[in-house]
Amino acid sequence: MKIVMLGAPGAGKGTQAIKIADKYGIPHVSTGDIFRANIKGGTELGKKAKSYIDKGELVPDEVTIGMLLDRIAEEDCKDGYVLDGFPRTIPQAESLTKALAEKGEKLDYAIDIEVPDDNIVKRMSGRRACPKCGATYHIVYAAPKVPNVCDNCGSELIIRSDDKPETVQDRLSVYHKQTEPLIAYYKEEGILRTVDGTQDLPKVFEDVVKILG
Numbered sequence: 112m113k114i115v116m117l118g119a120p121g122a123g124k125g126t127q128a129i130k131i132a133d134k135y136g137i138p139h140v141s142t143g144d145i146f147r148a149n150i151k152g153g154t155e156l157g158k159k160a161k162s163y164i165d166k167g168e169l170v171p172d173e174v175t176i177g178m179l180l181d182r183i184a185e186e187d188c189k190d191g192y193v194l195d196g197f198p199r200t201i202p203q204a205e206s207l208t209k210a211l212a213e214k215g216e217k218l219d220y221a222i223d224i225e226v227p228d229d230n231i232v233k234r235m236s237g238r239r240a241c242p243k244c245g246a247t248y249h250i251v252y253a254a255p256k257v258p259n260v261c262d263n264c265g266s267e268l269i270i271r272s273d274d275k276p277e278t279v280q281d282r283l284s285v286y287h288k289q290t291e292p293l294i295a296y297y298k299e300e301g302i303l304r305t306v307d308g309t310q311d312l313p314k315v316f317e318d319v320v321k322i323l324g
């Protein structure tokens with residue numbers, strides 16, 4: 112099963128992707144997580160990505176596409192994956208389609224989680240992330256058992272530096288300009304499915320499972 116998650120930043124792609132990965136036994140591949148791990152590790156890739164991420168801009172396609180294609184060529188991805196945060200531009204989507212077609216493969220579903228912008232801003236202000244394992248929480252909607260401590264690994268939670276309200280606005284406008292056209296792209300491919308992301312977390316997942324079967 113090869114799945115792409117679509118939706119604005121903060122729509123709940125990561126939250127749902129982790130649950131999909133768990134239920135269907137496929138890896139969760141988040142380009143944002145890969146960039147953050149590289150920033151933390153001080154790699155060349157991390158240095159390149161950081162300035163874009165901090166401004167709420169997209170990391171250039173030349174960097175991102177190769178990185179993602181390398182990741183999904185790894186052994187654990189041979190039976191499928193759920194992509195979270197990729198593709199974010201039409202050239203990224205086209206490169207993925209082409210790379211898969213070269214191996215006689217294709218994506219199964221593009222799941223678009225729809226959430227209006229004003230709702231997104233509320234979600235992002237309450238998001239907390241685990242810097243170690245990548246788990247995501249919300250101070251009201253998905254609170255950890257112990258305040259500010261990751262349920263999975265016990266690390267102290269952080270506020271992502273790109274979740275500042277002014278950066279969130281920039282990320283939303285980047286989304287509408289560069290990423291939203293992917294909805295039409297995957298509709299044309301016949302694999303687009305839409306979920307109402309304003310519902311509570313378990314209900315969104317229920318709808319996703321109805322799609323995936």
Ligand code: ADP
Pocket residue numbers: 118119120121122123124125126127234235237238239247248249250252253308309310311312313315
């Ligand atoms: P994305 O990966 O699309 O950027 P996240 O999965 O990190 O988004 O979700 C953004 C924030 O919204 C997180 O704090 C998360 O806990 C919260 N969240 C996700 N889904 C829902 C939902 N259905 N209802 C309320 N809050 C949600």
Ligand code: AMP
Pocket residue numbers: 120142143144146163164165167168169170171175195196197198199200203273282
């Ligand atoms: P995310 O964790 O998906 O919210 O991504 C955080 C940031 O990483 C984004 O705002 C971008 O700056 C960068 N990023 C993640 N995925 C991509 C991508 N596919 N293309 C370009 N930039 C990306």
